[in-house]
Amino acid sequence: MAEERTDERALTELQREHGPALLNFLLGLTYGDRQRAEDLLQETLVRAWQHPEAFDGPFESMRPWLFTVGRRLAIDARRSRLARPTEVSDGILAATPDPEDRTESTVAVLDVREAVRTLSREHRAVLTQIYFRGLSVNEAARVLGIPPGTVKSRSYYALRALARSLPGYSAPGHRRSSSSRSASNDGASATSR
The missing domain is CATH 1.10.1740 (Rna Polymerase Sigma Factor; Chain: A)
Structure with a gap:
């Protein structure tokens, strides 16, 4: 003791x-x-x-x-x-969508459909062939009867138009800097190319 x-x-x-x-x-x-x-x-x-x-x-x-x-x-x-992996706070868990809840994906599908409807017929046709049917640029050009360069150009401008109509969307390979946002605000001229 x-x-x-x-x-x-x-x-x-x-x-x-x-x-x-x-x-x-x-x-x-x-x-x-x-x-x-x-x-x-x-x-x-x-x-x-x-x-x-x-x-x-x-x-x-x-x-x-x-x-x-x-x-x-x-x-x-x-x-x-x-x-250790970083700890996740309750706030992050509350903000994370429930994978079983299909509301978010349903809303996204409706938003995309509405945005695609605003595109010109030519732009929709190109996106349908490349993104929905999975064709290459050359294959889409043969199906649509237009040159491959036109397919590339129309898909580029279609994606830019979608980027403007869908908040949070960024076209593949397209950076959303302040200069590109102001350049993309040239309105209907982009949708007619």
Whole structure:
């Protein structure tokens, strides 16, 4: 029983003497995260308590030992956090659509159908051949009786028109920068190409 009190007193003295310096050191390692630094400080002191042989040397020599243990614990904690997948908050889960709920996909289908209806007949025909029937540019050109370059041009302008009518849609290979948005606002001229 007397031995336990000695250990507790030694640990209390160790914390009083070296704790503030160790905490400041750990704050630097945790980029100022006080909670993590305090957790690491406590874990370092637990390690000191678990290794009574560390108390055998001069009391002042404990500081380098404590700093080494604290540094290793900080490195291990960081590696552990980086190895774990990021935690998902309840807000993200609430905003994630239910895969069983077909409402989102139904609304998207209706939006796409309406946007496709606004295209010219020529543009719809090209998109139908390339995207809905899966034909290559050359195959679509043969079916439609037009040159492959015209198929490419019409599909490009059709996708740009769809991008304007569908919020959040981006045509494949088409960046939506502010200059391309203003360039794409040339109205009906794009749909007639």
